[in-house]
Amino acid sequence: MRTDSTSHALTDAAIAPSRPAHLRRANARGLLRLLKEHNPCSKADLVRLSGLSAPTVSSAVAYLESLSLVENLGDGESSGGRPPEMLRFNASHxxxxxxxxxxxxxxxxxxxxxxxxxxxxxxxxxxxxxxxxxxxxxxxxxxxxxxxxxxxxxxxxxxxxxxxxxxxxxxxxxxxxxxxxxxxxxxxxxxxxxxxxxxxxxxxxxxxxxxxxEHWRGSAEGVGDFVFIALGTGVGAGIFIHGKLHHGANWSAGEIGYGNVAGKPRQNLEVHATGQLERAIGGLGIEAEWKRLLERERRPNLAGLERLRATEVFDLAVDGDRMAAQVVQYTAQILVDCIVGMALTLDPGVVILGGGVGSHPELCRVTARLLAQNEFAKPQLRSSSLGPQAxxxxxxxxxxxxxxxxxxx
Amino acid sequence: MRTDSTSHALTDAAIAPSRPAHLRRANARGLLRLLKEHNPCSKADLVRLSGLSAPTVSSAVAYLESLSLVENLGDGESSGGRPPEMLRFNASHxxxxxxxxxxxxxxxxxxxxxxxxxxxxxxxxxxxxxxxxxxxxxxxxxxxxxxxxxxxxxxxxxxxxxxxxxxxxxxxxxxxxxxxxxxxxxxxxxxxxxxxxxxxxxxxxxxxxxxxxEHWRGSAEGVGDFVFIALGTGVGAGIFIHGKLHHGANWSAGEIGYGNVAGKPRQNLEVHATGQLERAIGGLGIEAEWKRLLERERRPNLAGLERLRATEVFDLAVDGDRMAAQVVQYTAQILVDCIVGMALTLDPGVVILGGGVGSHPELCRVTARLLAQNEFAKPQLRSSSLGPQAxxxxxxxxxxxxxxxxxxx
DNA sequence: TAAATTTCTTAATAAACTTTACAAAGTTAA
DNA sequence: TTAACTTTGTAAAGTTTATTAAGAAATTTA
Structure with a gap:
């Protein structure tokens, strides 16, 4: 029954601060959060936003100022009375x-x-x-x-x-x-x-x-449940559930590159091999498919067609090249299978395509069209808005x- | 800037109670939780467990007794001093x-x-x-x-x-x-x-x-991330993430019955059709596969072999029937594909097989064997321990x- | 110039927890 | 048998935090 005196079960609980001092900190934290959301604003604003009393806000703000987390910008514009002292979160702290x-x-x-x-x-x-x-x-x-x-x-x-x-x-x-x-x-x-x-x-x-x-300031702003698919040299996914990253039991959630591809023979998963999905629609896979089509149709290798990167093939498709369009179609179809599989499991509201290859507009367009053919399991498809900066x-x-x-x- | 005076942004926040009165409630809740976990125990025990002071615990317990949530059982056994008053959570409240x-x-x-x-x-x-x-x-x-x-x-x-x-x-x-x-x-x-x-x-x-x-008092006790697969007439999954159910954006997370099955032609998802996976390894699908094998091998229909239910076919496999074993193998293989797909996405630590068909020991055994052939994406496979009571x-x-x-x- | 408005602070009060002191009820040992 | 010690629980006093009420400060409005 005896527990270590420094660890208190109550304070460990999810929502269970136990001592008055916790209130102070919690209020300070909350007020700082509100200030960030309404930057800059006055104490009076914080009183209204927080529902706390004016003296409480005053003392908490004084505390935050003492930590140099909040700056006093001086008087703001009056709205018919004493002008407010404007506060700003000190981002350079x-x-x-x-x-x-x-x-x-x-x-x-x-x-x-x-x-x-x-x-x-x-x-x-x-x-x-x-x-x-x-x-x-x-x-x-x-x-x-x-x-x-x-x-x-x-x-x-x-x-x-x-x-x-x-x-x-x-x-x-x-x-x-x-x-x-x-x-x-x-x-x-x-x-x-x-x-x-x-x-x-x-x-x-x-x-x-x-x-x-993408969740913070990209295509998934405000979306709590979504899947980010990175299509580049490798193929992987980042999964957001309830506003937070999902890692899984072995930190390998989203390792979809090893997934099976419809029509190809089933294969056991081995650690040191490249996954089937990655081989199919990773950058190298797409380029291989392009070369395969080139050879099949014995097309002359003008302007180094054989050495095009995946995104360049997609660009060709935009220009109207029929064979390049086939490659896009091939990629999109496999991608849709993958998305549908995840959608049936997770039901994300949004799926974001990113990565060097995945964020290509043409791929997004065709993928969205194919995905729309289903009557359900069709999350909203968006393209990464932060690109390589994500x-x-x-x-x-x-x-x-x-x-x-x-x-x- | 003006907000409704009844809704306080601070109190809505995740961890931000703002008023002293909240402490009381939070402490009462916490103490009740501790009492449930160490039922029955004394106030002195609660003092040690919670880290709160004795008077605080006393007054909180008095409050809980006034609500009839806690009973006083009278004196317990002394451990060398005044005997403790034993408290019990009043489950019949x-x-x-x-x-x-x-x-x-x-x-x-x-x-x-x-x-x-x-x-x-x-x-x-x-x-x-x-x-x-x-x-x-x-x-x-x-x-x-x-x-x-x-x-x-x-x-x-x-x-x-x-x-x-x-x-x-x-x-x-x-x-x-x-x-x-x-x-x-x-x-x-x-x-x-x-x-x-x-x-x-x-x-x-x-x-x-x-x-x-299963999470509460079954095979997934203490497991925060797991997938429960229900295999019966229908096929579906219940997904636990971080100790809570995951519902998805349209309340249809886990509707895996519509998933594709390797080797069968790709199909668009329609609302009023049965899903491909469900047709394959739902109860009816398994029975259909059994009949197909019977017919192919022109086996005499002894003892109504043709009308066996899925679980009865599995029972036959346990008895050594080669053809029934093939049906188990067929089911397990498709199930493994499905599990691997989910495991690559979610990386659950545990997968539980349940439902009328899914909890059959023979199916679990064979499925586990097939799953083990992978080098990763192989969550621990368990059978439902609550069965139809889950x-x-x-x-x-x-x-x-x-x-x-x-x-x- | 006075009244009204808005902002913010000071002073008094209330609520909740803690510490300290002590009472109650047992065990242990001379 | 009795005194000393332990353990449990409560009462009183003090601390911390927040609130309400009152008022001061600074501006606009009439």
């Missing part, structure tokens, strides 16, 4: 950073606490820089450059989120496997970053980050959430 | 009921606030009783009978949950469509029940209820949660 570790390059972004982008930075990997350790120093370097460009200091960077193209255990901060990267396995990236940078860090799967980005914005979003929880803990 | 509206019969269950089953009741539908209105009166009748048998009164029944074999909008309380029932469409079942019984009600899809049941227990579970929230609102 700190900064957050996002990282996208890609197959060939590293991209980074720095944003203030409002999520406003301050600077970006990118670099190509050299052969030597591909080890986890080297990547960490490279990130350190990039962060320093961005801080300088943004006229701030590393000390003011409060959190960083890094995305990797592989299966990541967000809790332990370990990249479990990233074959499409440099075959990272069980890399404790979070702790490495935290040691290198001295900043709390978070790691995530890159497709999941893109989904977060991951970075998602990283910022996660860092902002983590910071928010941390600032008034 | 009220009761909750569950209903399963099936294709041919109505089943009901009555339980106390601890979830202990008091009585059950069931009846076959007659032709006339199939209208929503008639079903409601039948439920009323059943409830009265159960109250009598349980020596309680209808007034003490605090909540009821009803499950229907169709797509249900839990928020609005409307059965959107239940073709396998009596072609109910847009039936406002919840409000009908509430008017008929004078009790707050909840409605749900029956497969979802079964999933809740729905009813799930209904009780939902009613208990609803009641808990209601008792100390």
């Amino acid at each position: 700190g900064y957050v950073a996002g990282v996208d570790i890609g197959g060939t390059r590293l991209r980074m972004i720095l944003a203030d606490l409002n999520g406003r982008v301050v600077t970006q930075w990118a670099t190509q990997f050299t052969e030597k820089q591909r080890s986890p350790k080297a990547v960490c120093s490279l990130i350190h370097e990039g962060l320093k450059v961005m801080c300088q460009e943004g006229s701030t200091s590393l000390r003011k960077v409060l959190h960083i989120t890094a995305g990797a193209p592989g299966i990541t255990n967000v809790n332990s901060g370990v990249v479990l496997s990233a074959p499409n990267l440099y075959d990272w396995n069980d890399v404790p990236l979070r702790s490495m970053l935290e040691r290198e940078l001295g900043i709390p860090a978070l790691i995530e799967n890159d497709t999941n980050l893109a989904a977060v980005g 991951q970075l914005h998602g990283a910022i979003s996660l860092s902002l959430s983590a910071t928010e929880a941390q600032l008034l803990a | 009220g009761y909750v009921a569950g209903v399963d509206i099936g294709g041919t019969r109505l089943r009901m269950i009555l339980a106390d606030l601890n979830g202990r089953v008091v009585t059950q009741w069931a009846t076959q539908f007659t032709e006339k009783q199939r209208s929503p209105k008639a079903v409601c009166s039948l439920i009323h009748e059943g409830l009265k009978v159960m109250c009598q048998e349980g020596s309680t009164s209808l007034r003490k029944v605090l909540h009821i949950t009803a499950g229907a074999p169709g797509i249900t909008n839990v928020n609005s309380g409307v059965v959107l469509s239940a073709p396998n029932l009596y072609d109910w469409n847009d039936v406002p079942l919840r409000s009908m029940l509430e008017r008929e019984l004078g009790i707050p009600a909840l409605i749900e899809n029956d497969t979802n209820l079964a999933a809740v049941g 729905q009813l227990h799930g209904a009780i579970s939902l009613s208990l949660s609803a009641t808990e929230a209601q008792l100390l609102a």
